[in-house]
Amino acid sequence: MARKPFIAGNWKMNMTAESGKALIAELKPLVKEAKCNIALCVPAILIPAMVKAAKGSKIKIGAQNVHWAASGAYTGEISCEQLKEYGVKYAIIGHSERRQYFGETDEGVNKRTLAALENDITPIVCVGETLSERENGETENVLSRQLENGLKSVEDITKVVIAYEPVWAIGTGKTATDEQAQETIKFIRKKLGKLFGVKNANRVVIQYGGSMNAKNCKGLMAQPDIDGGLIGGASLKTDFAIIVNYNK
Numbered sequence: 317m318a319r320k321p322f323i324a325g326n327w328k329m330n331m332t333a334e335s336g337k338a339l340i341a342e343l344k345p346l347v348k349e350a351k352c353n354i355a356l357c358v359p360a361i362l363i364p365a366m367v368k369a370a371k372g373s374k375i376k377i378g379a380q381n382v383h384w385a386a387s388g389a390y391t392g393e394i395s396c397e398q399l400k401e402y403g404v405k406y407a408i409i410g411h412s413e414r415r416q417y418f419g420e421t422d423e424g425v426n427k428r429t430l431a432a433l434e435n436d437i438t439p440i441v442c443v444g445e446t447l448s449e450r451e452n453g454e455t456e457n458v459l460s461r462q463l464e465n466g467l468k469s470v471e472d473i474t475k476v477v478i479a480y481e482p483v484w485a486i487g488t489g490k491t492a493t494d495e496q497a498q499e500t501i502k503f504i505r506k507k508l509g510k511l512f513g514v515k516n517a518n519r520v521v522i523q524y525g526g527s528m529n530a531k532n533c534k535g536l537m538a539q540p541d542i543d544g545g546l547i548g549g550a551s552l553k554t555d556f557a558i559i560v561n562y563n564k
């Protein structure tokens with residue numbers, strides 16, 4: 317079965333209800349003809365307003381994190397049930413900024429991923445190496461560890477989206493080359509094949525993320541193992557629609 321391309325935006329800690337609504341209103345007509353799945357992962361507080369703003373369009377609203385517990389004393393966290401109340405279908409999990417600044421571990425990624433799956437929220441699980449890890453030839457080891465530990469006990473890997481985001485390419489304007497991204501994502505698919513079976517691995521949607529923009533999206537999306545993008549900076553403007561329409 318062919319993998320359906322999936323372009324997701326990650327607004328990070330940007331936008332307000334007002335600017336977000338205005339951007340979604342601009343994007344709506346521009347993404348009408350798109351053939352891929354589209355999501356915008358917005359700050360939690362904006363979810364209700366953005367769900368309303370995106371209604372009737374191809375844009376689905378996602379979260380930037382989700383907690384594993386159903387409810388309880390977890391100040392600052394958000395549960396699957398709370399997301400589902402607004403029809404949220406996606407949650408980014410284990411973004412490198414969460415790992416780097418907020419102590420997110422592979423174990424936490426795993427718990428969040430399992431909870432999302434149990435609640436029919438598609439986890440967008442982020443993996444990626446830092447610059448020094450790449451330079452030291454550790455990329456494959458780091459990715460293997462993140463995948464093995466982050467995806468432990470996942471029953472149906474085809475329900476998970478993986479985002480390969482080399483940390484050195486995030487927000488730096490330094491995109492991985494088409495070949496680098498393809499080669500690494502091919503490795504990720506091979507690793508998933510070892511963990512979950514080749515047939516299943518071949519059905520997993522794997523995105524590239526890290527300074528993907530209106531200019532470089534075509535080349536990246538043309539790679540055989542790259543099925544989509546996780547877009548930071550360029551998702552804060554109408555360039556996002558150009559990326560969504562990469563095949564035009």
Ligand code: PGA
Pocket residue numbers: 326481485486487488489525526527528546547548549550
């Ligand atoms: P960027 O961010 O596109 O701004 O590099 C990507 C991401 O962190 O998901």
